[in-house]
Amino acid sequence: MRIVVDLSRCEGYAQCAFLAPDAFRMHGEEALMYDPNPDDARRDQVLRAAAACPVQAILVDRLEGRDVLAERSKS
Amino acid sequence: MTGADILRAFKRDGRIVVVGASLAGLRAAEALRDEGFTGSLTMIGDELGEPYDRPPLSKQVLTGWVPADGTKLPRRRDIDAEWLLGVPASGLDLATDHVRLADGREVPFDRVLIATGVRARPWFVESEAALDGVFVVRTREHAEGLQRALAAGPSRVLVIGAGFTGSEIASICRERNIPVTVAELAPGPLVGALGAMIGEIAADMQRAHGVDLRCGVKVTRLEGDEQGRFRRAHFDDGTTIDADVAVVALGGIRNTEWLRDSGLAVGVWGIACDTGCRALDLNGLITDNIFVAGDVARCPNPIYEYRLISLEHWANAVEQAEVAAHNMVSGQADRWPHLSIPLFWSIQFGVNIKSVGVPTFADEVVVVQGSVTDRRFVAAYGYRGRVTAAVSFNNAKWLDHYRQLIETAAPFPPPCPTPDQPADMKPVPVDFPGPTLLAQGATVVVTGHDPSERRVTSVQRHR
Numbered sequence: 001m002r003i004v005v006d007l008s009r010c011e012g013y014a015q016c017a018f019l020a021p022d023a024f025r026m027h028g029e030e031a032l033m034y035d036p037n038p039d040d041a042r043r044d045q046v047l048r049a050a051a052a053c054p055v056q057a058i059l060v061d062r063l064e065g066r067d068v069l070a071e072r073s074k075s
Numbered sequence: 076m077t078g079a080d081i082l083r084a085f086k087r088d089g090r091i092v093v094v095g096a097s098l099a100g101l102r103a104a105e106a107l108r109d110e111g112f113t114g115s116l117t118m119i120g121d122e123l124g125e126p127y128d129r130p131p132l133s134k135q136v137l138t139g140w141v142p143a144d145g146t147k148l149p150r151r152r153d154i155d156a157e158w159l160l161g162v163p164a165s166g167l168d169l170a171t172d173h174v175r176l177a178d179g180r181e182v183p184f185d186r187v188l189i190a191t192g193v194r195a196r197p198w199f200v201e202s203e204a205a206l207d208g209v210f211v212v213r214t215r216e217h218a219e220g221l222q223r224a225l226a227a228g229p230s231r232v233l234v235i236g237a238g239f240t241g242s243e244i245a246s247i248c249r250e251r252n253i254p255v256t257v258a259e260l261a262p263g264p265l266v267g268a269l270g271a272m273i274g275e276i277a278a279d280m281q282r283a284h285g286v287d288l289r290c291g292v293k294v295t296r297l298e299g300d301e302q303g304r305f306r307r308a309h310f311d312d313g314t315t316i317d318a319d320v321a322v323v324a325l326g327g328i329r330n331t332e333w334l335r336d337s338g339l340a341v342g343v344w345g346i347a348c349d350t351g352c353r354a355l356d357l358n359g360l361i362t363d364n365i366f367v368a369g370d371v372a373r374c375p376n377p378i379y380e381y382r383l384i385s386l387e388h389w390a391n392a393v394e395q396a397e398v399a400a401h402n403m404v405s406g407q408a409d410r411w412p413h414l415s416i417p418l419f420w421s422i423q424f425g426v427n428i429k430s431v432g433v434p435t436f437a438d439e440v441v442v443v444q445g446s447v448t449d450r451r452f453v454a455a456y457g458y459r460g461r462v463t464a465a466v467s468f469n470n471a472k473w474l475d476h477y478r479q480l481i482e483t484a485a486p487f488p489p490p491c492p493t494p495d496q497p498a499d500m501k502p503v504p505v506d507f508p509g510p511t512l513l514a515q516g517a518t519v520v521v522t523g524h525d526p527s528e529r530r531v532t533s534v535q536r537h538r
Contacts, residue, residue, distance in 0.1 A: 009390075028424075060149060
């Protein structure tokens, strides 16, 4: 699954690192490092982390990873 | 037909072309569909593959945690677009409303969004840049190549340029226990963006983590061996250093060359636009069907005396894309201005560095909160007695407070909002090297006398 964290919004509350430690890790006291493409098996964990983020900085893919380029690509 | 009828017809079956298929282009496309645009949408991009996120490339990817192709951007919605990828745009014809592609194709539009971004500034000697082991970091392929080189356990990495990207790469080298030398022309890391005081703190931080930091020096030559592998760098003070990997982190070049003959207000700082993201033409007149967003947009900010400011910030690309998309499908009375205060972050040496506002728009700086020795503080920047920016080291929760000070033109220096007030709160000169915002980029001349004849002509200079 694909995610992106808006790090300009992130304030380092670390809720995500607690709820989905495979996808979100703290680097030092408040900097967040995350896996933009966590394993689908972790989907529930990641969704819970996204929901729990106090500043709602985590965006999860709504197309569930299907190949969106193929839709109408001519090139 | 009334204006409202024309707009309705355009939203129903008009043609929008987005040039640049990265963060700003993708977010704009999604916002256009959110706004009810059902016409044809074409995405043009010079890189193959889906839009991906770049910030992780110099962090998670280089540590080896995340593969380089694992940063594809999540989608907020389906955009039902035609993707023309792998071919750059080579021209924009405002007389016939066409985008030209490098392979000769022409793509017609009613409205176009320019979001072509920035590319890495290459090492200035082509043969030296081509040496095996010399890297830049901007694209997925760059990051993949450098990650592999770091994983091979080089004897030493040389990072040329101690801006944000260079400093982040140095940090990762130390995390991976790779010896690293950082060469910077300015007196310290991050000085060009954040000034001399933060530069000193950043220098201490790098040295404390074992970086061989050399400031005030210029790399003059990259030397290779007989197999064409990078082996040694020469400095302008006569010294040399042996290394297997050199990372050129000298900032970016805005991808605007393809617009040179377009008649738009284009220069090295990007494409000038209004706060509604509508491009200006060479004469400074607003176009009504050409929009700009992201790193190539040079947009006035009322908070900063309406100066034209171009930003290479993630959040700015997202916000401008949304404003541009909204305005592309809205009538004059419903348009939005892009009025946000710039926000930026960098993660290095275990510290979360964030900034709000425009630190280069300042004459003084002072640490107003926390402790520099603990690497947990906020520095406020002021210009003629008002707060214009703030930078935090591991203190991000307080930045929003400073954003409000900036938005309300609060007096500088501001009081410390917490009990951890530093003992010495004396503002010092901000001290940026070289000319700052205003002085650069005069690339045009004015001709003609009669008001109906006066026109601006661009001057092409070699860089």
